[in-house]
Amino acid sequence: MVGIIFLSLVFYSLIFTAETDTGYIDHSVSNSSSHASDEPNILDLLKDLDEAALMLKLIDQVGLRDTLSSKGPYTIFAPYDLAFELLPDSIYNELMNNQTNLKHTLMYHIVKGAFYLFPPPDGHGAYNDQLLPSLISGKYVRLNIYQVGFTRLTAGGGPVIDGGNASNGAVYIIQNVMYPVPPGNIADVLMHNKSFSVLGKLVQKAGLMDYFKGGPFTMFPPTNEAFNKLSPDILNKYTQNTTLLKQLIEYHVLDRTLYTAGSYSGEIVVTVQGCALNLTVWYDTLWLNGVNNSQVIYLNYQVDNGVMHVVDTVLIPPVIH
Known part of the structure; x- marks a missing residue:
């Protein structure tokens, strides 16, 4: 892969x-x-x-x-x-x-x-x-x-x-090279790409792995390093409560395919979890919920059932704060 x-x-x-x-x-x-x-x-x-x-x-x-x-x-x-x-x-x-x-x-x-x-x-x-x-x-x-x-x-x-x-x-x-060829669906990426091993385990724990074989979806998957930035107390809060964990994961997902060519700065998109994300373009980079919050570090990663935009910070839904 x-x-x-x-x-x-x-x-x-x-x-x-x-x-x-x-x-x-x-x-x-x-x-x-x-x-x-x-x-x-x-x-x-x-x-x-x-x-x-x-x-x-x-x-x-x-x-x-x-x-x-x-x-x-x-x-x-x-x-x-x-x-x-x-x-x-x-x-x-x-x-x-x-x-x-x-x-x-x-x-x-x-x-x-x-x-x-x-x-x-x-x-x-x-x-x-x-x-x-x-x-x-x-x-x-x-x-x-x-x-x-x-x-x-x-x-x-x-x-x-x-x-x-x-x-x-x-x-x-x-206006782009379609690279890489989609390696599989979102569930395949989460299960097999080591950069998302933490997220993959959390998706499995929340019972959402089969869900991510459907779609189409847009996912903003946090890297392992993004989860490492969370305090142990905050991470434990989610891992010990399946309902909260599911909400956390779904806050990183749209129930449609949204490539960057179809979005614009200032756009507000509603997640599967129900709360909204605000998209901001700042000096050729894409940020979620404002500059200096969560930055997209890899855009338009194609998968069989949609697209993934990799983020460097875990997004916390407002209702979980």
Whole structure:
């Protein structure tokens, strides 16, 4: 399983303008491949898109050209070149120096079937939390639709730009690299990632592990270090009372998928526990319930049933104070 690298990523997904987004999205779907056969294929379209030059180069490098030259159909979500440059150096180097991991990641950006995500007459639309089957068996690309002063469509949390319809599918440019490929659902991460061993044990004690196999959810999971900042008395208060423990955990969870591209500074979101969280963007970092309270130290960690934003401080619900 790919371990989480705790880095404060640039909060770039919040600052793209409406002009680069998709506009209105009709809530219907099709995987029809009935577009004209005289259109260029996916690779031809990518070649004509200056923004995706690196993606095209990497497709050749890992041996996916024949796949994308075939009849298909396929839909590709191609990160634009700057998205690769914005990756932390450790992740960028891992991808570029490990051909197996790179191919695995690129395959996750390619979907089986032609999905025309724009409203008629250009396409058939998309719907929120739609899952598209990638070339990796059992792994899906999640689409979300957000209202942030305009309608924004995201794939794997990245805003989507139309790249054109191809003879063998469709091309979209996305403003992020979908990395890592989701390692499993939230319960899988809590059970197997050592960075969340404390939270995992508490979720198990509260009887919520099966709950987190459902979803979709957004979780703000505190790290082990975050729990270590709590006094023993406070931690014991929760561990000895299952009702309070359940409330504490649920205060870190939303019952929907909220990527950063779908949120904004000052937004108030209601948790599963019932109390609200306030989102604040401050100097390219995301804070919960005000600056200097709980900082998100890793954004948009994809899981099969939603997304996780890792925090450095345990959030205490107001009703538990």
